[in-house]
Amino acid sequence: MTSLDDYRGRRVLITGGLGFIGSNLAHRLVALGADVLLVDSLIPDYGGNLENIAGLESRVRVNIADVRQASTMNYLVQGQDVIFNLAGQVSHIDSMRDPHTDLDINCRSQLTILEACRHHNPGVKVVYASTRQIYGRPDSLPVTEQHLVRPTDINGINKAAGEYYHLVYNNVFGVKACALRLTNIYGPRQLLRHNRQGFIGWFVRLILEDQELQVFGDGSQLRDFVFVDDAVEAFLAAGLSDAMNGEALNVGGDTPISHRDLVERMIAVAGTGRVRYVEWPAEKKAIDIGSIYSDASHFSAVTGWTPRVALDEGLRRTFEYYRSRLVHYV
Secondary structure (H helix, E strand, O other): OOOHHHHOOOEEEEEOOOOHHHHHHHHHHHHOOOEEEEEEOOOOOOOOOHHHHOOOOOOOEEEEOOOOOHHHHHHHOOOOOEEEEOOOOOOHHHHHHOHHHHHHHHHHHHHHHHHHHHHHOOOOEEEEEEEHHHHOOOOOOOEOOOOOOOOOOHHHHHHHHHHHHHHHHHHHHOOEEEEEEEOEEEOOOOOOOOOOOOHHHHHHHHHHOOOEEEEEOOOOOEEOEEEHHHHHHHHHHHHHOHHHOOOEEEEOOOOOEEHHHHHHHHHHHHOOOEEEEEOOOHHHHOOOOOOOOEOOHHHHHHHOOOOOOOHHHHHHHHHHHHHOOHHHOO
8 A cells, every 4th residue: 555655765757847736746745755856947928936946945956948858858757756747838728829839848748758758767657737628528527537538729639649648658668657637726836927827827816916807708617626735636646556557537626616606705715806707708719618527536546535625725725825925926
């Protein structure tokens, strides 16, 4: 039986390690006694932020590098026990405006990392951050892993390809790999500078600045949300589970909530902000997938993971974090 204590002394590489989930993962791994190396390109607008590792500077190693560079990754993967592969372009809107960059970062870079593992560290375990966006508009809810993969935007297509690369390298080349199909993750250290990486971080900023939130349509579409600490625990569990190798499993919240109810909860928790309902912008409506929420029971059965942080508590901790640090995120 594995336990998170097994991370003590393990060498762990996190790509996208200065970003939202990667940096929260770094804080947890350091507390567990792991030897942590963070790789991040710090491309503007992608979420990497040195403020995310405040207090950890002397306890992690940081390599500012682009995961698309084969020579760099060939060197950095050597000797690692676990790789949490979170580097990527996550904006759906950006992927439609600049599809070639999305292809480069979400496909070619994944092959670069996996080839580096195959040739220079074939015994490593790789956990890839995928997304429930690959399902597209759902046929039924909640969405299980048996649902067809048919993304509605370029980002979803490339993320699906990145996921399948990992599964092929597991099944054909023996590089132990799995993928987590993440739902809406929120919490401290998320990018707030713009609204192209999901709406919840942008709403957090607007509420803290006591501005108006604009919700598209009537706000009736349903989503599930996972606090970042719970997402981190999911990655840690996957990193120790060989039962997941070669699989892509959902990591989702326990209770779906409408956009309307979510915004009201956020405003109530923060005590600031207000909301207005507006027509859908054409470019966003074209790739919207309506209501979607995940069934994470398979992942829970394999790893024992369940989300523990309730929405109100997660929102309270999120607002508390940013209130004293907002200048570093806007």
